[in-house]
Amino acid sequence: MTSIGIVGGTGYTGSELLRLLAGHPQAQVRVITSRADAGQRVADVLPMLRGRCELAFEDPAQAPLGDCDLVFFATPNGTAMEQAPALLDSGVRVVDLAADFRIKDLAVWERWYGMRHAAPALVEEAVYGLPELNREAIRGARLVANPGCYPTAITLGLLPLLEADLIEPSRIIADGKSGVSGAGRKASTGLLMAEVGESFKAYSVAGHRHEPEIQETLRLGTGQALGLTFVPHLVPMVRGIEATIYATLKRPGVDLTSVFAQRYESEPYVDVMPAALPVETRSVRGTNLCRLTVMEPQDKGVAVVQSVIDNLVKGAAGQAVQNMNLMLGLPETAGLDGVALAP
Ligand SMILES: NC(=O)C1=CN([C@@H]2O[C@H](COP(=O)(O)OP(=O)(O)OC[C@H]3O[C@@H](n4cnc5c(N)ncnc54)[C@H](OP(=O)(O)O)[C@@H]3O)[C@@H](O)[C@H]2O)C=CC1
Numbered sequence: 001m002t003s004i005g006i007v008g009g010t011g012y013t014g015s016e017l018l019r020l021l022a023g024h025p026q027a028q029v030r031v032i033t034s035r036a037d038a039g040q041r042v043a044d045v046l047p048m049l050r051g052r053c054e055l056a057f058e059d060p061a062q063a064p065l066g067d068c069d070l071v072f073f074a075t076p077n078g079t080a081m082e083q084a085p086a087l088l089d090s091g092v093r094v095v096d097l098a099a100d101f102r103i104k105d106l107a108v109w110e111r112w113y114g115m116r117h118a119a120p121a122l123v124e125e126a127v128y129g130l131p132e133l134n135r136e137a138i139r140g141a142r143l144v145a146n147p148g149c150y151p152t153a154i155t156l157g158l159l160p161l162l163e164a165d166l167i168e169p170s171r172i173i174a175d176g177k178s179g180v181s182g183a184g185r186k187a188s189t190g191l192l193m194a195e196v197g198e199s200f201k202a203y204s205v206a207g208h209r210h211e212p213e214i215q216e217t218l219r220l221g222t223g224q225a226l227g228l229t230f231v232p233h234l235v236p237m238v239r240g241i242e243a244t245i246y247a248t249l250k251r252p253g254v255d256l257t258s259v260f261a262q263r264y265e266s267e268p269y270v271d272v273m274p275a276a277l278p279v280e281t282r283s284v285r286g287t288n289l290c291r292l293t294v295m296e297p298q299d300k301g302v303a304v305v306q307s308v309i310d311n312l313v314k315g316a317a318g319q320a321v322q323n324m325n326l327m328l329g330l331p332e333t334a335g336l337d338g339v340a341l342a343p
């Protein structure tokens with residue numbers, strides 16, 4: 001059994017890691033941290049894990065994370081960059097679910113995240129953990145930067161179009177909508193049910209930190225510089241992201257669904273659907289899948305992509321487990337076989 005540590009086990013992505021790893025045949029969580037709940041039994045704090053987890057939360061400063069084969073950081077931005085270097089030095093592999101190692105351009109990262117980077121050399125070494133783009137590099141990596149939730153949905157929606165040189169890269173619009181679990185578990189007035197329920201709004205319209213992440217990933221991955229406008233929205237639901245992406249086609253009349261189907265033919269977690277089928281967040285709820293459709297409505301020369309993921313699974317913990325499986329040489333799909341909850 002591979003021995004796993006999780007820093008930040010009481011948050012939404014940390015507890016999702018626990019849920020997924022409880023069903024993993026070859027990996028076992030041995031260390032789990034929380035500062036606020038240190039000393040509490042995991043099963044008392046997260047009753048879904050009664051009978052499935054005998055651990056207690058430990059303070060991260062004292063927890064024996066160095067004894068693990070791999071440690072996940074499910075912590076706020078700026079935490080892993082302080083703690084990962086010592087773990088890597090002692091031979092532990094690291095997957096960071098936050099953004100500390102996602103952007104190679106340090107000046108861009110520091111501008112968007114408002115802090116000095118504590119481990120610049122590791123930014124250069126880290127592999128961006130989108131298996132559909134970087135599978136081979138992830139296999140050999142010591143440190144994986146797990147992608148952001150919106151960037152996962154949007155990058156997967158744009159990759160086939162850019163790789164096949166089908167769209168104008170200079171004017172792309174991505175309209176993202178997220179459930180409230182995307183904002184994490186910490187208390188915030190703006191996330192109260194009475195604030196979010198029966199309402200719908202765009203936010204960070206002037207600029208969101210996921211935009212530079214998407215731009216850099218696609219520039220490094222396809223060699224094309226994007227002109228991207230990304231606007232996120234908050235939806236009164238718990239889980240899920242839907243992104244609708246609009247791009248001008250260079251050549252009209254291409255069978256776009258076939259292009260997508262070929263690009264993702266051997267991908268276990270990308271499902272390209274016929275354009276007539278509905279793309280719904282509930283069809284991926286609890287799963288590691290990204291479901292996509294693509295079409296050119298009314299032959300008007302614009303490609304419209306719809307992409308859905310569960311922000312906590314393919315957008316965070318599930319993709320992190322997929323990366324862990326690749327890094328440790330385990331079957332890529334181990335622990336990730338669940339079918340979506342319906343309704
Ligand atoms: N929610 C989502 O959909 C997604 C989240 N992410 C990213 O994943 C990370 C975790 O997100 P999420 O689970 O939502 O966050 P939460 O706010 O729900 O949880 C954060 C966790 O980190 C712990 N923590 C906070 N500060 C520290 C610290 N300084 N040192 C060690 N542990 C700390 C908290 O416990 P305690 O304070 O008790 O130690 C808690 O367990 C974030 O960086 C987020 O941006 C990425 C993709 C999607």
Ligand SMILES: CC(=O)N[C@@H](CCC(=O)OP(=O)(O)O)C(=O)O
Binds near residue numbers: 149179
């Ligand atoms: C609904 C909501 O608030 N979502 C978060 C993004 C999700 C997230 O966790 O950001 P990272 O993927 O970069 O870690 C936000 O817009 O800030």
